[in-house]
Amino acid sequence: MKNVYIFLLLGVLAVFSGCINESSPISxxxxxxxxxxxxxxxxxxxxxxVTISNIAVENYFRIGTNEQTFxxxxxxxxxxxxxxxxxxxDLNMGQAIIAAVKYEDSKEYPIxxxxxxxxxxxxxxxxxxxNIESLLTLQPDLIIGEExxxxxxxxxxxxxxxxxxxxxxxxxxxTHPMKVADDETVEDQMEYILNLGRVFNQEQQAKYIVDxxxxxxxxxxxxxxxxxxxxxxxxxxxxxxxxxxxxxxxGDLVNRIGGEVPHxxxxxxxxxxxxxxxxxxFVVTYDSDTELLDSLLTKxxxxxxxxxxxxxxxxxxxxYVYGPLSRTIDxxxxxxxxxxxxxxxxxxEYDFHK
Numbered sequence: 001m002k003n004v005y006i007f008l009l010l011g012v013l014a015v016f017s018g019c020i021n022e023s024s025p026i027s028x029x030x031x032x033x034x035x036x037x038x039x040x041x042x043x044x045x046x047x048x049x050v051t052i053s054n055i056a057v058e059n060y061f062r063i064g065t066n067e068q069t070f071x072x073x074x075x076x077x078x079x080x081x082x083x084x085x086x087x088x089x090d091l092n093m094g095q096a097i098i099a100a101v102k103y104e105d106s107k108e109y110p111i112x113x114x115x116x117x118x119x120x121x122x123x124x125x126x127x128x129x130x131n132i133e134s135l136l137t138l139q140p141d142l143i144i145g146e147e148x149x150x151x152x153x154x155x156x157x158x159x160x161x162x163x164x165x166x167x168x169x170x171x172x173x174x175t176h177p178m179k180v181a182d183d184e185t186v187e188d189q190m191e192y193i194l195n196l197g198r199v200f201n202q203e204q205q206a207k208y209i210v211d212x213x214x215x216x217x218x219x220x221x222x223x224x225x226x227x228x229x230x231x232x233x234x235x236x237x238x239x240x241x242x243x244x245x246x247x248x249x250x251g252d253l254v255n256r257i258g259g260e261v262p263h264x265x266x267x268x269x270x271x272x273x274x275x276x277x278x279x280x281x282f283v284v285t286y287d288s289d290t291e292l293l294d295s296l297l298t299k300x301x302x303x304x305x306x307x308x309x310x311x312x313x314x315x316x317x318x319x320y321v322y323g324p325l326s327r328t329i330d331x332x333x334x335x336x337x338x339x340x341x342x343x344x345x346x347x348x349e350y351d352f353h354k
Contacts, residue, residue, distance in 0.1 A: 044072060044075075044201060045071065046070055050199055051068070051069045052169075052199060053065050053067050054066045054068065054170055054192075054195070055147065056157075056159065057147045057158050059150070059151055059156070060148055060150060066158055066162070068167050070199050073200055074096060074142035075095075076139060077093065077140065078098060078138060078142070079100045080100070080101040080130070080144065080146065081144075081323070083319045083325045084325065085111060086112055086115055086327055087325040087327075089112075089118050090112075090326040090353075091196055091197060091209070092200075092202055092205055093200050094119070095118075099123045099138055100124055101124065101125050101127055101130065106317045106318070108317070109319065113349060114349065114353050130154055132154075132155060132160070143155070143161060143166065145170070146174035146322075147170055147174050150170070158170060167199075169192070172184060172249075184249050185252045186217070186253050186328060188249070189249060189323070189324060189325055190210045190213065190328075193325060194206050208352060209326050212329055212350065213326075213328050216329050216346070217256050220340075223340075230260065230280050230339060231278045232254050232260065232281070232282065232339070233268075233273065233276060233307075234250045235268070237295065240267045241267065241269075241270075242266055244261075245263050245264040245266070246261045246262060246263045248321075249322070250320070250331070253331060258340075259335075270299070270301060273302075273305075274301065277305050277306055278305070279307060279312060280307055280314070280338070281312070282313075282321075283313060283315055284316055284318050284322075285315040285316070290315070293314075297311070330349055330350055333348075
């Protein structure tokens with residue numbers, strides 16, 4: 001009903017203003033229904049207040065750590081990204097989302113079925129509408145999203161929002177692969193979930209998510225003890241071929257489940273790929289774009305490489321390699337199913353609401 005209301009409202013505004021397009025600022029009335037319902041919600045006090053350490057970002061550069069203290073449980077959350085939305089919903093905080101952006105979602109691997117009942121009733125904003133002016137009209141008390149959104153033409157810096165009393169929780173493991181040399185690990189993802197649990201007063205649920213995720217990783221790793229480690233590369237075929245090496249979340253995850261991801265430079269040349277001669281290659285694909293896989297398999301210079309000889313190149317959704325958060329458990333299962341097809345057959349999605 002909420003989305004119907006918004007659709008009708010946009011139609012009325014279009015009549016009076018000439019047109020509304022995706023690049024138009026968000027009017028305060030755009031989320032009037034959501035805002036009124038959220039403002040009517042009594043705020044839950046955190047006693048004692050919760051202090052967490054997160055990431056400080058300015059113009060898409062990580063500039064240090066960012067300590068913030070939460071006095072109340074957020075009840076006006078603005079969420080950008082599919083994994084971020086799933087994680088907030090997995091933490092039972094869907095009622096606090098005032099708006100969300102369907103960013104990095106996938107038709108084949110969408111928001112989890114266990115979260116769809118809440119997800120389909122959220123209010124959504126297009127990516128092109130996100131900037132400082134538009135977001136201020138929504139009056140959020142917490143912004144959850146990737147580092148890339150804190151750029152000059154989008155959200156500026158985390159400090160800008162914090163100075164206005166608006167908290168920011170930047171997702172770890174969401175830098176451009178060529179931007180930050182610091183290690184990005186599965187542990188970072190789990191710590192972020194635990195911090196959200198503290199802030200949301202959902203510590204038990206956060207622990208459940210982390211324990212289940214770590215349990216799956218240990219299950220796979222234990223089954224692989226003493227067995228040959230396949231060499232794995234995780235590639236994103238952008239304007240240049242980018243590698244998620246062992247110092248990135250996806251690489252760390254593969255290494256933890258019995259694979260061997262080398263520490264590569266972010267841009268990887270054909271020559272370096274040939275020297276590594278991986279047994280398995282995961283390629284980040286967008287909406288089942290198999291042409292990307294074919295472009296690797298058909299390269300003449302790769303025909304003698306193991307992953308081509310044995311046809312072991314697999315698509316992987318971006319949400320499984322880039323800030324996966326509560327989808328880390330699904331990423332581990334997905335990778336294990338392809339890496340060790342005779343040993344594992346994990347379900348596509350893990351339901352944290354069971």
